[in-house]
Amino acid sequence: MDIEGFIRDKLAKQNKSLNKEEEKSLEGILANRIMEYKNINHDNAILMAKSVIDEVQTTLDIQNSDDEFLKELIAIPKADIAMGEMGVGSRGAGDFFVHRKIAEIVASTNSSSLVNPEAQDDGGVVKSPVGSEDDNEVYITTAVDGIHSRLSEYPFLGGFHVARASLRDVCVMGAEPVAIISDIHLADDGDVGKLFDFTAGVATVSELIDVPIVAGSTLRVGGDMVLGDRLVSAVGSIGVSNYPPTARKRAEAGDVILLTEGSGGGTITTTAIYNGFSDVVWETMDISFIKASNALVRDNLVKDVHAMTDVTNGGLRGDAHEISTTTGLGLEFNEEDIRKMVTPKVLNMLETLDIDPLGVSIDSLMIVAPEDIAKEVTKSIESVGVKISEIGTVDNTGIPRMIKQDGKEEILEPLFREAAYTKIKKLVGDTTPEDFEIMKEKVQNAANNSIKKKDKVVDYILNKD
Template identity: 25%
Template sequence: MNPSPTPPPSEPRLTSLSHGGGCGCKIAPGVLSEILKGTSALPVPRELLVGIETADDAAVYRLNDEQALIATTDFFMPIVDDPHDFGRIAATNAISDVYAMGGKPIMALALVGMPIAVLSTATIGRILEGGASVCREAGIPIAGGHTIDSVEPIYGLVALGLVHPSRVKRNADARAGDALMLGKALGVGVMSAALKKGKLDDAAYQRMLATTTKLNTPGPELAALDGVHALTDVTGFGLAGHALEIARGSGCSVEIDWAAVPLLDGVQTLAGDGFVTGASGRNWAAYGAEVSLAGSLPSQAQALLSDPQTSGGLLVSCSPAAVGAVLEIFARHGFDAAAAIGRVTAAGEGPKLRVT
């Protein structure tokens, strides 16, 4: 049932070479916090509008009154076996962080680590061409990069963009009373787990590929709306993890209506059958104590809330009056699954995130 093209007899499946795929490779949130614990003491120039303080999607540096530079990087091991598809997914995911800050990408640098003794130059070339095809779609050049010989295949980008300083959208500026909007359906991690075990049919693979290679182009238009207060994208820490980042950074709480959360077709069944990534469990272990789940939720809800999303959707906190405009922008860019999924509330006692 594995829809990915079979590699040449001399080459293994790409996913067999990686201990984890896509954004499921991320270091668990709790471990990452411990690693980064002492770095905030470093001196910060006033031109640095966004740094590491709230675990935002990218760094933003003010250049002048009209321009700020967005700088981000993202790379990971294969989530699929087709090399061209792997390159496309990795590049889309990396560029997403520029859109999530409200900016437009201007160029990229390639980050390439490949097991040269295991993969052919043709296969590695297909990975890079997949990434380049997405950069062409985004209208930006790959202006350089760096390569190493590594044990596991790794590919990604450094992505650079520009944004007006007044339109930078952080993940820490949500307001009590805001609506919470999600741009893409969830379930990529579950699908990747099924794919790795050869249990994902071709139709499901195409659904996964379509969502993971769709650029989050609504970002700049959303940032231009007065009613949009906070913006991020849902990636390796899952919907719950990134909603919690908004809550913590904004000094608020978040409520999610599970029935309103869009899910990729078939993922509830796959999750119920046990196709859940190890990263999902690590995510929940890191932040589950901050989440309250209603007893009426389906058994798969916890796994899907913590499911690592590779190249996931934009998560928008906006005034209720802006909901229609936000949905219209998403629809115009072809994001048919976009939906209002919850609300931001004043901080109170107990969990930062409630799912009902």
């Protein structure tokens, strides 16, 4: 429970200073909430409640300051659209739109990189300033992923899968992973053992692929202001390569699309745990993806591959749409060939639960390469015991589409949210809101105002002396 957020919300709804009676009532309500989490007596809970209310009210006094720039600095350029309303984090059309707005803010800095968030790719890439000769070129890839929110109660699995996800994002850019970093935030009442369990999950992946964990950070979620035991965390990875990144924008018409067998990661694990398919959890515990990408590095094939991506955000529907949007090219997939590349246990679970296999993360490696190179890629990946198959081709139609099992053609478009894989997600649904265009306009305005604010602060800092 976010007790600071609780008080801010109550004060905002009052829209005025509290009188003594209102303040005492609010103290009592908050004290009762605190006692639900803390093993303290009522008097101490009241003291905590008073402190929180006093701190929040003090911060609100800034609104009466004569310093207009300070008030602007701390004010949020609101979109008046909530995260859940927009589908942020749900790997669908709303989420993709917001990520493009984040990319616009990043692009406004005018800092240069080979691959940045504008490409909506898996990782970012910069060219090392060391050396100028072709044989000395070094490309540095970075990526960061957050733990699946529903795995907070299963820290080891959360750590294992977020580490794999971060490393995958480095691998698909054609880089060889060289380091892992970890950031853990555990709420005030969380058992310290959660920190160790999460770290052990990350360390398991580190040991399996011999890539060291080199740095990290450990903090409480919201400090004293958040009660409970929620764990949120992220793992970052760094990789290096002597060849330009295999970014989505390098795909060309005539290329062949290959897909490795996928058994899922955090999303499939969550689906299994919360729907009673516990045996499927073991299907996800592997490093096949990293073995496959490392084989391409070993066999010096990365330089010949045009593009690679992991089938995660929004499933293959989302990836196909993003590749087509980025390149302007079309992609044609064969549904039956794709289904064969989902492990039988995972596919059976998804079909039993009526979950679209093309709309969720199955953690396959998708490779786009010229036809002659595709044969070498297949041989290389199969040599490390990973299954791979051709699932489609790239063309100039500009439309991502799939040939279904009945021979009909379906245009691949991301849903508003990725395919619902838990009961609560099915209740929320994936239907695009009727006012989606209005929502996008409000989000766009908030992003624009954030850029203006950034520019103003940069100008102030550069010229204050």
